[in-house]
Amino acid sequence: MFELLKQHNVPGALGFLLGIALVAWIQPTTTAGVGLLILVSMLICIVLASVLRNFLPK
């Protein structure tokens, strides 16, 4: 997980910010729910960044 974040620090950081925004909107009642939302949004951003990097023209 940490290796993944090191390799994708910019999308990871943006995903973290997105996760914070999602937490503010959804307001989970458990700490694990907060963690899961941030984790999922970071993974989505990392995957999105990887896809864009591979398929968009440079």
Place this chain on the structure above:
Amino acid sequence: MKLLFFSICSSITVIALAPSRVLAWSCDSQCDQGQSECTEWKRLNCPTSNHGFPSIPFRGLNPTNPNRYYDNAMPAYPAPRRPPGSELEPQGRLLIRASRAFAGPRQYPPTQFAAYGIVAFQSLPFDTDETNRYVNICRGYLAAVPRAKNLLDQGIPLSKQMVTVWPLDNARLSDKLNITDQDPSLICRKAVLAIDVASSRNAIVNARLTKPGESFDGRGPYVIAWSPAQSFGKPNAAVLVLNLSNVSTAAQAAELFRAWSSDVEGNPQLWTGGWNNQSLKVILRLWADRWGSKILSLLSMQK
């Protein structure tokens, strides 16, 4: 490349935060003259602290229907006083009030009500965790929905109530629980041990026949409602379904039952149009709360 990605993520963030910002802007700009009506308008239309209760899911400003956000469980939002026996809201709509009752096997379906619902269980609780979950759902049910008898005492006849029934296998126990003022946890322990699975399964089977597209494969329980009350089991009846499969705490249950009550009271005309009680926000919250600890513990085990 990074700029493009940054703009996509920023857009998603803005979209995620937009509803609350728009609401705040709307609440602030609606009354900027310092008029005395402003406080009342904001009290009715803008979400505030609910004295420890979880917030009601926001579904948009509705100035034409301020009663939409009145709630029977919250002392901060008292219902407006009306003459006893009055059947119309100030806007001229038919008065329907959500209520609750425990019911034994022969007391169901309660046809004297305008409409009725049932908390339908797939099974009896099979372990301690499931028992505690059912008790929590019952506590939310007691907290958020007023007793039918209390509404009757206030002059709202049964024919103007939409009752949500908790099915029990013992009519004597249901009569006792309907009038007792014991601690809710104690009531719920008894109610969970005496759940009538046969009535529950019957309701699920009937709802499945009436609404073939609706899935009833979760762990439940489901809150299923029919309107009018005599339409139980008939094809093309108006059926509402609220899935409580992802609910585990009393606060979550209370929030969903409150939303259920206010939708029943505010929009009976929507029942025939494929009404869905759970907003995206609530679905995501329940999902994150239910699966968060499991997925995170799985990840930490793999480390």
